[in-house]
Amino acid sequence: MAVITERFQAILALVLIALLSFMAEASRHGPVEGDSGVFDVASYGAKADGESDDAMVSSNFETHAFVKAWVAACKSSGGSAKLAIPTGTYMTGPVVFQGPCKGSMTVEVQGTIKATTDVSQYSSPEWFSFENIDGLMVNGGGTFDGQGAAVWKYNDCKDSSDCQLLPASIKFTWVKNAVVHEITSLNSKAFHMHVVDCDNFKAHDLTITAPGDSPNTDGMHISRSNHVSISDSQIGTGDDCISIGQGATQVSIQNIVCGPGHGISVGSLGKYKDEKDVSGISVTGCTLKGTTNGVRIKTWPGSPPSQASSIAFEDITMDSVKNPIVIDQNYGSHKSRPSQVKISNVRYTNIKGTSLSPMAVSIVCSSDVPCTGIEMTDIDLQVEGKSSKSDSVSSSCSNAKITFGGKQNPPACDV
Known part of the structure; x- marks a missing residue:
């Protein structure tokens, strides 16, 4: 009986070590397919440090984390997945959330996301872009802050009908069956939301x-x-x-x-x-x-x-x-x-x-x-x-x- 107990304890210890190792790995790389179905941007490296002294470095880092989390969620095969952006303030450059995905997608924004004001970072005229998705929900009570006041002076559309608009805050393109609710859009550089195709x-x-x-x-x-x-x-x-x-x-x-x-x-x-x-x-x-x-x-x-x-x-x-x-x-x-x-x-x-x-x-x-x-x-x-x-x-x-x-x-x- 003592031998069995010792073996059981040894096996239990090994299982515990494996579980702790798995959890540590998940915390570094984010949730894996098949767990809760929630993909938290913090698990992919995003830090709620929107007031960083180096806005460009911060925004590029957060952008990369957001996109990594989206790709993982989009590829998950559980039928539906949630990308979670917790409370706090994040600074990002242009972000593209692109499908098609394996199931429906929810983007739950609880925090405040601020757009970089360096317009040279925007290769196309939008900040957050949702593209080619069937089944999308965006909610959470959070805020998209375009920080437009810093760049409105560059808008010359009053003087030129052929002007180039500054980036829209959120653009939905080729999106089907979508619901967007309980979201704040603040101080966009140009259009707050653009719904096309x-x-x-x-x-x-x-x-x-x-x-x-x-x-x-x-x-x-x-x-x-x-x-x-x-x-x-x-x-x-x-x-x-x-x-x-x-x-x-x-x-x-x-x-x-x-x-x-x-x-x-x-x-x-x-x-x-x-x-x-x-x-x-x-x-x-x-x-x-x-x-x-x-x-x-x-x-x-x-x-x-x-x-x-x-x-x-x-x-x-x-x-x-x-x-x-x-x-x-x-x-x-x-x-x-x-x-x-x-x-x-x-x-x-x-x-x-x-x-x-x-x-x-x-x-x-x-x-x-x-x-x-x-x-x-x-x-x-x-x-x-x-x-x-x-x-x-x-x-x-x-x-x-x-x-x-x-x-x-x-x-x-x-x-």
């Missing part, structure tokens, strides 16, 4: 913030994507809170509080050749506070032919908005000939609140392809600080076929 993409409970004078910091730009839903979010930027670009179809925008910024826009459209049509856009239950525009459609003159159709703006509240309702087909600097973007079937329903300018409704369509099927029902806008008398606000419409119903304040245009 995506399908079935949902975002909700986002906080997107940049100063009102920050250049080209669109909260979310959506292009060439289908079935996109953005809801229940606070967005305040120096540009459009949400902008709908070419090729966007079946886009739902609900319960957004927008301001500061340039409002919620379809466009600009028609700037480039071979743009795809836009259709099926719904903007409902949104509030715009102190923005330069409310709900806007904008196209470039001199554009190639395309279409923007089946667009609805419903149940919108304007709070001290400079230009509440706008269609502008003379947007931008090219004035050679009228826009060739055909706008049709646009509904404005139950839009109320205050305008900072007497011209609360401005519908300026193309003389070559006039707007058709425009409906305005129950519009009730008044100039900020004035009475609700109908003569306190006005409207202007050109090259548009519009039908009116219900309350019209300002009075309906002569069309």
